[in-house]
Amino acid sequence: MKIKKIAILTSGGDAPGMNAVIRAITRYSLAKNVEVIGIMHGFTGLRTGDYFSMNLRTVSDIIHRGGTILYSSRDLMFKTEEGVGEAAEFCRKEKIDAVISIGGDGTLKGAQCLAKAGINSVFIPATIDNDVACSEYSIGYDTAMNTAMEMVDKLRDTAQSHEKCSVVEVMGRNCGDIAVRTGIAVGATAIIVPEHEYNLDEDIIKRIKYTQKMGKRHFIVIVAEGCEKTSQIAKKISEETGIQARCTILGHVQRGGSPTLRDRVIASTMGCYAINDVILKSRVNRAVALSCNKVVDYDIGDALKFKKCFDEKLYSNALEISI
Ligand code: F6P
Numbered sequence: 001m002k003i004k005k006i007a008i009l010t011s012g013g014d015a016p017g018m019n020a021v022i023r024a025i026t027r028y029s030l031a032k033n034v035e036v037i038g039i040m041h042g043f044t045g046l047r048t049g050d051y052f053s054m055n056l057r058t059v060s061d062i063i064h065r066g067g068t069i070l071y072s073s074r075d076l077m078f079k080t081e082e083g084v085g086e087a088a089e090f091c092r093k094e095k096i097d098a099v100i101s102i103g104g105d106g107t108l109k110g111a112q113c114l115a116k117a118g119i120n121s122v123f124i125p126a127t128i129d130n131d132v133a134c135s136e137y138s139i140g141y142d143t144a145m146n147t148a149m150e151m152v153d154k155l156r157d158t159a160q161s162h163e164k165c166s167v168v169e170v171m172g173r174n175c176g177d178i179a180v181r182t183g184i185a186v187g188a189t190a191i192i193v194p195e196h197e198y199n200l201d202e203d204i205i206k207r208i209k210y211t212q213k214m215g216k217r218h219f220i221v222i223v224a225e226g227c228e229k230t231s232q233i234a235k236k237i238s239e240e241t242g243i244q245a246r247c248t249i250l251g252h253v254q255r256g257g258s259p260t261l262r263d264r265v266i267a268s269t270m271g272c273y274a275i276n277d278v279i280l281k282s283r284v285n286r287a288v289a290l291s292c293n294k295v296v297d298y299d300i301g302d303a304l305k306f307k308k309c310f311d312e313k314l315y316s317n318a319l320e321i322s323i
Contacts, residue, residue: 001097003279003321004034005036005096006034007036007098008036008038008039009043009101009205010071010126011043011072011101011102011106012074012127012238013127013128013255014072014255014256015138015143016066017126017140018068018070018072018140020104020139020186021102021267021268022102023268024267024271024272025100026059027059028271028272030056032276034275036053038052038069040052040291041070041071041072041073042072042074043073044078046072046090046122062186063264066256066258066259067152067256068144077114078110084116087117087119087205088119094131098279098284099111099119099125100274104125105130105133107123107302108125108304109304111123112301120284122285122287123287124271124274125137125270125290128143128176128255129171130175130178131174132289139267139292141178143258145178146278146319147251147254147257148168148170150198151168153186156186156218159197159218160218162218162233162244164246165221166229167236167245169226170182170224171251171255171279172225174194175226175229176195176196180224181314184322185303186222187321191318192228194224194225198317204221204237205240205241207319212241215321216323219245230249233247270290270295273288277295285299
């Protein structure tokens, strides 16, 4: 199969490093005489034919920028047979030999729909949540954690000065990865995640009271979204311990900002890999992933069967040393 033209799109929640992967794919493809088009607004643009031609300069000055120059969306129409049919028709009309979809697990499902509709499809994981089960790492995760850590460090200064408790909600949808790693990095007294059952009285309040008895005067509690309401947790801590607890929801700030070195390097490596080791080798319907710190790829159907593992050891270590 001679690959002459590919399309790239970004879908779902944006993640820092998406631009770095777009840049790598574009430059690597052009060097191999493969034409590249950028699809706007994720799968929506693939259905409606919203695209532009990419050249060397289209991707200049973006490696350090958060967000995505291709824009993103969560396209409900693409969840229907009709929507996927429209996208497939566009790909055939434009003679697109392969589509690279960059995003989280929703995007992986979208990439599988394209493959099922007969369009050569490649997926690259990019989501701050790090919840794409087939890959131990998703582009954007490192930047998001560093942002969360910096924000909590600032909250810590004021919690320390006023001897208060800062209850901070971080993103992650149903995945506690951001919470656990941010929690260990900021020395959180308690970390609440959806993967680990907890009892507010037994595991959180009692723990805060114990650390208070051991001389602790300010406290940080990290809560992953998808658990109990963070404001309710803060209220209960205040009521039960007498320590003033304040709730902060970090929200979308975690999705923005300049990607870290780690995200730029992994994005660039995965982008080159998708062209050189997958598409140019005529290996399609593949999901690119990181395994044991190496870039690999899986059949998209198999990639969807992986189960996300939770790092219990890191979680228990974090609690052990934050007393
Ligand atoms: O998937 C990334 C993410 O930021 C999740 O952490 C969060 O649950 C969700 O997207 C928020 O989505 P939206 O920006 O559409 O509210």
